[in-house]
Amino acid sequence: MKLPLVNALLTGLLAGACSGQSATESAQPAPVIAIPAGFPAFEVPEDNEPTPGRIALGRRLFYDERLSRTQDIACSSCHVQEHAFADPNRVSVGVAGKVGTRNASALVNLAWNKTFFWHGGVNSLEVQAVGPIKNPVEMDMTLTEVAQRLMAEPELVKRFEDAYDEQPSESTITRALAAFGRSLVSGNSAYDRYVAGDESALSAAALRGEALFNGEGGECFHCHSGFNFTSNGFRNNGIAADDTDVGRREITLKESDAGKFKIPTLRNVAVSAPYMHDGSLATLDDVIAAYVQGGRGHSNTDPTIQPLELSPDEQRDLRAFLEALTDQEFLENPAFADPDL
Amino acid sequence: MDESASCAGLVGSLLTMALLAGCSGQDAQRAAGAGGNGGSGGVELSGGAAGTANCPGPTPAPLAAAARLELPTRITVSGTAAVVGEPGVARTGREFRLSLFKFFLSQPVLLSADGTETKAQFVNAAGAPEPYELHLVDADDAATQLLRLQTASGNYTALRFGVGVPAACNVMSSTAQVYPLNPDSEMFWDWGSRFMFIRIEGNTRAAAVAAWEPFMYHVGFDQAFTTLTVPGAINAIGGGVGPTLSLDIERMLETDAGTLPSPQHGVFDGWVVDNLDENQAFTLQ
Numbered sequence: 347m348k349l350p351l352v353n354a355l356l357t358g359l360l361a362g363a364c365s366g367q368s369a370t371e372s373a374q375p376a377p378v379i380a381i382p383a384g385f386p387a388f389e390v391p392e393d394n395e396p397t398p399g400r401i402a403l404g405r406r407l408f409y410d411e412r413l414s415r416t417q418d419i420a421c422s423s424c425h426v427q428e429h430a431f432a433d434p435n436r437v438s439v440g441v442a443g444k445v446g447t448r449n450a451s452a453l454v455n456l457a458w459n460k461t462f463f464w465h466g467g468v469n470s471l472e473v474q475a476v477g478p479i480k481n482p483v484e485m486d487m488t489l490t491e492v493a494q495r496l497m498a499e500p501e502l503v504k505r506f507e508d509a510y511d512e513q514p515s516e517s518t519i520t521r522a523l524a525a526f527g528r529s530l531v532s533g534n535s536a537y538d539r540y541v542a543g544d545e546s547a548l549s550a551a552a553l554r555g556e557a558l559f560n561g562e563g564g565e566c567f568h569c570h571s572g573f574n575f576t577s578n579g580f581r582n583n584g585i586a587a588d589d590t591d592v593g594r595r596e597i598t599l600k601e602s603d604a605g606k607f608k609i610p611t612l613r614n615v616a617v618s619a620p621y622m623h624d625g626s627l628a629t630l631d632d633v634i635a636a637y638v639q640g641g642r643g644h645s646n647t648d649p650t651i652q653p654l655e656l657s658p659d660e661q662r663d664l665r666a667f668l669e670a671l672t673d674q675e676f677l678e679n680p681a682f683a684d685p686d687l
Numbered sequence: 688m689d690e691s692a693s694c695a696g697l698v699g700s701l702l703t704m705a706l707l708a709g710c711s712g713q714d715a716q717r718a719a720g721a722g723g724n725g726g727s728g729g730v731e732l733s734g735g736a737a738g739t740a741n742c743p744g745p746t747p748a749p750l751a752a753a754a755r756l757e758l759p760t761r762i763t764v765s766g767t768a769a770v771v772g773e774p775g776v777a778r779t780g781r782e783f784r785l786s787l788f789k790f791f792l793s794q795p796v797l798l799s800a801d802g803t804e805t806k807a808q809f810v811n812a813a814g815a816p817e818p819y820e821l822h823l824v825d826a827d828d829a830a831t832q833l834l835r836l837q838t839a840s841g842n843y844t845a846l847r848f849g850v851g852v853p854a855a856c857n858v859m860s861s862t863a864q865v866y867p868l869n870p871d872s873e874m875f876w877d878w879g880s881r882f883m884f885i886r887i888e889g890n891t892r893a894a895a896v897a898a899w900e901p902f903m904y905h906v907g908f909d910q911a912f913t914t915l916t917v918p919g920a921i922n923a924i925g926g927g928v929g930p931t932l933s934l935d936i937e938r939m940l941e942t943d944a945g946t947l948p949s950p951q952h953g954v955f956d957g958w959v960v961d962n963l964d965e966n967q968a969f970t971l972q
């Protein structure tokens with residue numbers, strides 16, 4: 347069962363770092379996770395309502411290299427805050443130099459995600475946390491072993507007990523990581539300030555780009571819709587003709603899902619390069635060029651992917667709009683940073 | 688079907704009809720800027736009204752009605768079930784391969800032989816009214832292809848419903864809403880701050896030897912909201928399973944010549960809904 351977040355009005359750990367974003371009246375206690383104006387509420391599992399202690403514990407674990415077999419890879423190794431918690435490498439490198447096959451996604455507004463991973467095979471943040479820890483080319487651990495390691499640190503064990511009334515375990519480790527992940531809220535970009543009424547927040551180029559984005563010129567809105575610039579669906583954008591990664595088909599076993607991947611949010615997209623599931627596009631210009639081309643010929647390319655008639659100036663305008671989705675406060679928020687630094 | 692009864696129901700409507708295609712087979716209303724009329728006790732939508740005051744909202748009040756009627760839906764190409772990702776062959780030889788097909792149904796009303804209109808309400812498996820009194824059919828999600836209607840017990844001769852989101856619900860920002868009026872339904876149009884009524888995408892070819900070509904038709908805007916009356920015997924005494932509501936893609940998209948009547952890539956609000964009526968794309972059997 348899930349509960350709406352509005353039930354979780356507690357003294358805010360993060361409220362100070364998110365000033366100006368909350369839609370909640372100041373007379374009310376600040377929520378643990380401030381929801382930016384214009385964002386809908388989100389749901390949380392009944393057994394993992396956000397508390398400052400749970401989020402802080404998850405943040406501690408997110409930066410803890412003991413979660414990997416070799417004790418030199420943390421979640422933060424591939425999810426770097428200044429890159430919107432994406433990996434600037436094309437694909438990520440895990441334990442013992444093992445190389446993955448997909449680009450590590452940005453971690454932005456996860457609380458509103460319906461599914462996780464590029465193939466969408468997991469539908470809760472708590473379960474998502476299991477994946478990288480157990481993946482043999484990422485952290486290559488078991489949660490039992492992680493718990494045993496953490497038990498050696500009495501101060502940390504006490505934090506688990508304070509947060510969950512339990513010692514470190516598979517359940518409490520994943521719930522804490524999910525609690526931190528759910529707190530990674532970004533909603534203070536120039537675009538958001540423009541939507542809130544600051545007409546000077548967007549440049550003329552960005553405004554032209556917005557019109558292209560939301561119009562038939564760029565057609566981006568077909569997939570990147572709504573407050574979080576994603577419909578949470580899956581599409582094959584035809585980015586590689588010979589892609590052997592079957593994407594969503596891996597989960598649904600449906601041939602029609604071959605080569606489909608989760609539509610990512612575009613918030614902070616300017617700092618989360620490289621792009622696409624395979625990290626094959628290095629820059630925003632490369633991404634725009636690929637869409638202008640109408641994809642690259644994958645046999646299951648979505649019908650919405652068609653050549654676009656965008657002039658070089660229009661492509662620059664589109665990039666300017668995408669750059670206006672950067673939330674610098676999010677990228678520098680000390681509440682999300684390594685607590686040991 | 689008692690065609691005269693169906694006509695009587697239409698005449699009883701207070702809405703100005705932008706399009707009334709006669710009473711043969713299906714009856715249709717296309718209301719300029721309005722959302723149709725839910726009939727007695729229905730959602731009160733005034734012609735041309737803007738705003739949200741009359742939108743049922745995400746948790747509509749349950750309709751006090753005795754019967755729970757289940758109507759399966761079926762999406763076909765020339766009578767054969769359409770499966771997302773698999774080709775379907777139309778009677779003209781044209782093949783359709785869907786990649787996405789969703790459409791909204793709204794304002795269900797059951798019509799009796801004497802022309803009486805009885806409001807119905809879309810409900811979920813637990814019996815709760817569906818948000819906004821809307822039902823979104825997804826060709827790729829079997830769970831959405833069963834309509835559950837709460838209505839008065841009785842025998843009926845036709846089903847009337849809207850295809851689309853009534854105007855009162857079609858003026859809101861998506862951000863504060865719940866499914867299906869939020870971006871997760873993939874029916875939200877950012878640039879118009881409106882919702883698509885019908886979204887169909889896929890590939891087509893005129894003959895088996897021709898190359899597949901993409902098509903993408905997105906139907907929306909208030910003037911495209913269409914109310915259809917589909918004849919069919921519906922026994923809702925005590926509830927149970929009623930006839931199947933079928934929608935034929937070929938009839939919805941094609942001309943008699945077997946062509947797609949516009950460029951194969953774009954957004955249109957006119958001819959698709961015209962075809963729904965004129966080609967009797969919906970049937971109830």
